Amino acid sequence: MIRKAVLPVAGFGTRCLPASKAIPKEMITIVDRPVIQYVVEEAIAAGIRDIVFVTSSNKGAIENHFDTHAELEASLEAKGKHDLLASLRSMVPEDVNIISIRQGEPLGLGHAILCARPIIGDEPFAVLLPDVLVDNSDTPRSDLAGMLEAYDQHATAQLMVEEVDWAQVEKYGIVAPAGEAPAPSSSADLVGMVEKPPRDQAPSNLAVIGRYALPGAIFPILEKTPPGAGGEIQLTDAIESLREQQGVQAYRMRGTTYDCGQPLGYLEATLAYACRHPELGGDFKALLARYHLGA
């Protein structure tokens, strides 16, 4: 069972400027909590117990967010604000560890994952890219939990994929399944994958959405992976080498994704999450109606 996850949070967040100038883009709020909190909640709900942030110098707010704030807690206690206090205290359950390690230079996603090697060791682990929110509120179970189970069942690396518009393939890692595309909540062997291909060279429109289950064997491969697309050490290139050595599968998700690494994506996530928020949803829908937007 995979218990460790790496969340690379070192990037500048250029697509979110100016919002991400002095705060990390991962701290942008969706309704009542930062994007990163949803991703950490997703990992914990799927059984992850060690969460490794790969950070950089201006990302201290992320570490602070998941740390105890003794002064604030004492103040809430003194004022009798027990619900708020409980919500802060339950953010990181007692059996969950939040660990962080630095990526000194921005050399790419593959390099960021390699930075977590001293903590992960040789064990299999999950990777969650915190730009992407996976919403499983309408599905019977979490896609991440399903993918981690598939890793155990098949003893093979898993890449979570969803179908995207063909016009979008050049924004993603794209996989080539060996036969038919996998059915939702199941896996299929891959015969290749390529990072951000032009539309006419894409082997499918199944895009890697930023959730991976990988063996420790990826680390020695990452160490030898030369810079690829954009001059960066690409996780996709290392996974392609892993596939040649021991096979890799695509796991087809069922939920909905929101790309919170860009403004329209986090606006859409805000809309979707606000409408179904237990306390704010009703009033938010009334607001939408007032602005003649329906709900």
Ligand code: G1P
């Ligand atoms: C990264 C990965 C890419 C993946 C994408 C998902 O790209 O390299 O394979 O499809 O995340 O969001 P980035 O968006 O960081 O350029």
